[in-house]
Amino acid sequence: MMKLSAVIILALQVPILAFTPSSRVGSSRWVVMSGENSDIVSRRNALAVGGLGLAPLVLGTKSASAGWLAGSPEVLDPKSGTIDSEILASSSVQDSLKNVRRYQDIVKQMEQAMIQNDQVDLGPAVRESFDFSKIRYALNNVNSALDEDTQRGTDRLIRGVIQDLAELENANLVKPGNPRSARKVEILNRKLSKLCKSFDDYLKFFV
Structure with a gap:
């Protein structure tokens, strides 16, 4: 875990903009709005090419509540x-399982x-780590360690994770130089x- 934190810290330290509160996020390298929207568009295109069909979900305003797939009949x-x-x-x-837990x-x-x-x-x-x-x-x-019947449900959970990541990236966006509103803070925390x-x-x- 210490190694993971070190990677995050070394990868993301960038000076913050003037509107940001004076206190930084400890020694973490989280940064304030950069407006690199082109990278996000490319990532969304990659999702569409991958056959996930998430474009409407990424931009939709009526996102599902937390754990929306866990209670579906197939899971x-x-x-x-x-x-x-x-x-x-x-x-x-086992290596893949460790990576999922790391995510x-x-x-x-x-x-x-x-x-x-x-x-x-x-x-x-998000772009560096995911x-x-x-x-x-x-x-x-x-x-692949699960039987076919179980996989039909976990496949839906996998699609849910990918969708949630795309929604998180979208919820993070603000216009360069503008602070995040209280509503956007609430939405981002929810994502x-x-x-x-x-x-x-x-x-x-897999417990």
Whole structure:
């Protein structure tokens, strides 16, 4: 965990803009609004090319509540899931499982960063830490340890995680030089909580 925090700190330290409160986010390298929208558009295009069909979901205003997929009929109770212990124990799947847990830890760090400074720009951290193709690979690789019936549900949870990441990136956007309004702060905090729960719903199958 210390190594993870060090990576986050070294990757993201950028001077903050004048409108930001005087206190920074500890020694963390979260930064204030940078307006790098072109990178985000490219990432959304990558999602569409990947066949996820998330474009309407990324820009939609009526996003689902936290854990919206966990209660759907296709998602089994984690206690009812069937796991192939041999596949789960493989080095490849274990590495992917560690990565998924690491992604969730990063989201929790973002939540703490928002508590310390609600004007922090999470965009650089999202782009630096969350490569959609790598996240998809990690989630799908871990998913291979489950039986087909369970996978039909966890596949939906995986799509939920990817959607939540895209929504988080969108919720983080503000016009350059403008502070984040109280409503935008509330929305961003809600997206972080939703994403953290989506990871949690998925990881419950592998406790």
